Amino acid sequence: MLLQNAIEKFRFHCKYEKNLNSKTLRAYDIDINQFLERFINYEIKKINKYDLKDWVEALYVNDYKVKTIKRKIAVLKAFFNYLEFDDLIDLNPFRKLKLSLKEPKLLPKTLELQEIKKILKYLYTLKNEYRYKNSCSYKLLVRDIVSIEILFSTGIRVSELSNLKLDAINIKTGIIKIFGKGSKERIIQICDQEVLSLIKEYSKLFGIEKDIEGYFLLNRLNKKFSEQSIRLMIQKYQNKIGLNKHVTPHMFRHSFATLLLEEGVDVRYIQNMLGHASISTTQIYTKVNMKHQRKLLRTKHPRKTFNFSI
Known part of the structure; x- marks a missing residue:
């Protein structure tokens, strides 16, 4: 069997047997097609560990990040595991291949509280000074503020925000059901009254209460406000206020976690709010909790017992 025929079977397996979502399927396609380009006319049974080594080396040569x-590699392993399980190959070549890739541990990039305040202050000032409250541009401005407020208030991922459905948010109480990674659902609540009032205003402006089947955040064509559009929207306001930092939606998620830690919230509560499967994923935020670190060093470091003043 040729590699491209085996890949078609794998696609069917991922879509109809594993029931992977469309975003994951697209990601799988990108990685598996890249492998296919290198081994386009190969018989699937003839691919061996040396071919895989060459492929990994080529990725390094092309300066891909670890x-x-x-x-x-994970996608390709899943592919060959499927082939072996379905008896399309006798032996998974990954079984005889040892790879040890060390990924540099980078701390999450966050926004300072004052930077978030600066962004929101600019947006609310624009909103309050707007003359034409019935205009399309005003509606979109309110939607932009709602998007950023929800990102910061809940720590939601940009994909989760873009795909948030109307029936998943209770506009009166601020309770949001988030459908996250791994098809896991979690509930988080917006408690700030100013944010809740803004959400209600947005709902009236877009008339979304009439259609409970659609998406919560809409673009000017009343279609889903896409992930990329949210990213570009944030970059637009970052440039408007001259913030000397590349701001992404995920930075609001990182800031949400870090700032809650600084206020003494238990990391396990934060884990649940972020939807992390493992506590170890959440614990990385303890490394950027500078407020707590300063407090510990100021009060606990033995140097404070020294006194050399004359």
Whole structure:
């Protein structure tokens, strides 16, 4: 069997047997097609560990990040595991291949509280000074503020925000059901009255209460406000206020976790709010909790017992 025929079977397996979502399927396609381009006319049974080594080496040569290479390898492993399980190959070549890729541990990039305040102050000032409250541009401005407020208030992922459905948010109480990674659902509540009032205003402006089947955040064509559009929207306001930092939606998620830690919230509560499967994923935020670190060093470091003043 040729590699491209085996890949078609794998696609069917991922879509109809594993029931992977469309975003994951697209990601799988990108990685598996890249492998296919290199071994286009190969018989699937003839691919061996040396071919896989050459492929990994080519990824390094093309300056892919270690995280990206690990992801591509994981997809390919899943592919060959499927082939072996379905008896399309006798032996998975990954079984005889030892790879040890060390990914540099980078701390999450966050926004300072004052930077978030600066962004929101600019947006609310624009909103309050707007003359034409019935205009399309005003509606979109309110939607932009709602998007950023929800990102910061809940720590939601940009994909979860973009795909948030109307029936998943209770506009009166602020309770949001988030459908996250791994098809896991979690509930989080917006408690700030100013944010809740803004959400209600947004709902009236877009008339979304009439259609409970659609998406909560809409673009000017009343279609889903896409992930990329949210990213570009944030970059637009970052440039408007001259913030000397590349701001992404995920930075609001990181800031949400870090700032709650600084206020003494237990890391396990934060884990549940972020939807992390493992506590170890959440614990990385303890490393950027500078407020707590300063407090510990100021009060506990033995140097404070020294006194050399004359």
